[in-house]
Amino acid sequence: MQRFQKFALKLLDFPLGKIAASPIVGQPRNLLMPRLISTDATGPVEVKVGGESKWICACGLSKNKPFCDGAHRACAGEVAGKVYRYENGKRIDVG
Numbered sequence: 001m002q003r004f005q006k007f008a009l010k011l012l013d014f015p016l017g018k019i020a021a022s023p024i025v026g027q028p029r030n031l032l033m034p035r036l037i038s039t040d041a042t043g044p045v046e047v048k049v050g051g052e053s054k055w056i057c058a059c060g061l062s063k064n065k066p067f068c069d070g071a072h073r074a075c076a077g078e079v080a081g082k083v084y085r086y087e088n089g090k091r092i093d094v095g
Contacts, residue, residue, distance in 0.1 A: 038083075042075040044068035061086055 041058035048054075054067065061071035074091060078084060085092045 041072075042078065043072045 037060050039058065039060050041060075043059065044055040045058045046053050047056055056066050057064075057068045057072070059072040059075055061074060062069045063071065071089075074086060074089060078091075082093060083095045085094050
């Protein structure tokens with residue numbers, strides 16, 4: 001019988017918002033483990049590397065993580081306090 005450990009909730013602060021992630025701790029690395037990630041960030045975070053700007057995804061929608069690919073444009077028009085889910089580039093209002 002397989003035993004699962006409890007979720008570890010970690011809240012990360014970014015300049016454009018908070019990200020809460022709850023990965024399963026102690027699972028083998030070769031298993032795909034889905035996660036629900038909640039963020040109020042609607043754009044990337046700029047990081048200077050050797051005098052060059054790199055843009056890190058903070059919205060969670062980039063397909064080129066950890067780098068921004070512009071997918072945050074889908075966040076335009078979100079209403080503060082509402083919860084959305086994104087599937088295949090489409091916004092779904094969940095509450």
